[in-house]
Amino acid sequence: MDRLSLVATWSARCATSCVVLALTTASVSAQDGVASASTANPTKRLIQMLQDGGPLMIPIAACSFILCVFIFERAISLRRRRVIPRPFVKRFLSQLREGQLDREQALQLCTENRSPVVDVFANAVKKWGRPAVEVEQAIIDEGERVTNQLRRYLRLFNGIATISPLLGLLGTVLGMIGAFNAIVQAGAMGRPELLAAGIGQALLTTAAGLSVAIPALIAYLFFGSRVDRLIIEIDALGQQIVDVIAADHFEPAATSEQRKKAA
Numbered sequence: 001m002d003r004l005s006l007v008a009t010w011s012a013r014c015a016t017s018c019v020v021l022a023l024t025t026a027s028v029s030a031q032d033g034v035a036s037a038s039t040a041n042p043t044k045r046l047i048q049m050l051q052d053g054g055p056l057m058i059p060i061a062a063c064s065f066i067l068c069v070f071i072f073e074r075a076i077s078l079r080r081r082r083v084i085p086r087p088f089v090k091r092f093l094s095q096l097r098e099g100q101l102d103r104e105q106a107l108q109l110c111t112e113n114r115s116p117v118v119d120v121f122a123n124a125v126k127k128w129g130r131p132a133v134e135v136e137q138a139i140i141d142e143g144e145r146v147t148n149q150l151r152r153y154l155r156l157f158n159g160i161a162t163i164s165p166l167l168g169l170l171g172t173v174l175g176m177i178g179a180f181n182a183i184v185q186a187g188a189m190g191r192p193e194l195l196a197a198g199i200g201q202a203l204l205t206t207a208a209g210l211s212v213a214i215p216a217l218i219a220y221l222f223f224g225s226r227v228d229r230l231i232i233e234i235d236a237l238g239q240q241i242v243d244v245i246a247a248d249h250f251e252p253a254a255t256s257e258q259r260k261k262a263a
Contacts, residue, residue: 052201052204053171053175053201053204053205053208054171054174054175054202054204054205056167056168056170056171056174056205057171057204057205057208059167060164060167060168060171060205060208060209060212061208063160063163063164063167063212063216064211064212066156066160067157067160067212067215067216067219070153070156070157071215071219073153074153074154074219074223077150077152078150078223078226078227078230080230082115083115083116083117083150083230083234084115084116084117084230084233084234084237085113085115085117085118088113088115088118089117089237092106092109092121093237093240093241093244096241096244096245097244103125103128103129106121106125106128107122107125107126110122110125116146116149116150116230116234117146117234117237119142119145119146120139120142120143120146120234120237120238121237121238121241122142123138123139123141123142124138124139124142124238124241124242124245125241125245126138127245128245129245129246129247130246130247131246131247131248132242132246132247132248135241135242135245135246136238136239136242139235139238139239139241139242143231143234143235143238146231146234147227147231150227150230150231151224151227154220154223154224154227157216157217157219157220157223158216158217158220160212160213160216161213161214161216161217161220162213164208164209164210164212164213164216165206165209165210165213166209167205167209168205168206168207168208168209168210169205169206169209170205171202171204171205171206171209172202172203172205172206173202174202175199175201175202175203175204175205176199176202178202179199179201179202
């Protein structure tokens, strides 16, 4: 697994560990006389914290799970060797420059070795022998489709980063309302420790929402930057294809051959 996969795996683990860490911290501050964490059962504590956070902990936990799943998916899909297989690209460009491939052979190679950059090559090869403007337009058209494929699910990361804190804030507001109502009904206005405990439990949802949103935002920025770099590299490789197969390239060569024959 390359560096991209390692970083994405680290982000996914952080998304889960941060939720547990934040929930544990908030729970300890909310409850008085809680036993030491070393002697508690982590599974039971996590379940208890989810219960204390209220029903809005369920969508926040779902966002955390979805985030982890799609971080792994994007880490696999956006590997450089999958998007731009360098051995094939170098061999393909070398054979084109040396005149070892014609249009049909080049298309056959592109069909047998599918990848985003090869799809761009194939669309350009279909315009073999046409003016450079037409070949470049073919590369641009296919490049837009490839860009949309590479950017898939990035909006999901942005959505999770936006929604999770709002869910946490809503849970906190609802929890605080419930805490105040419980104190009023119990007639315990002179006992601030009860109010502090209720507010501490209500803040669990905010801590959980932020713990999910921060890794989601990091993943969105990281993969977005990764896609931009890959698109720039694909565009540069596409320009090399234009320089080889466009009619503008063949005409000067044909003219020089005619001059040699005439001489």
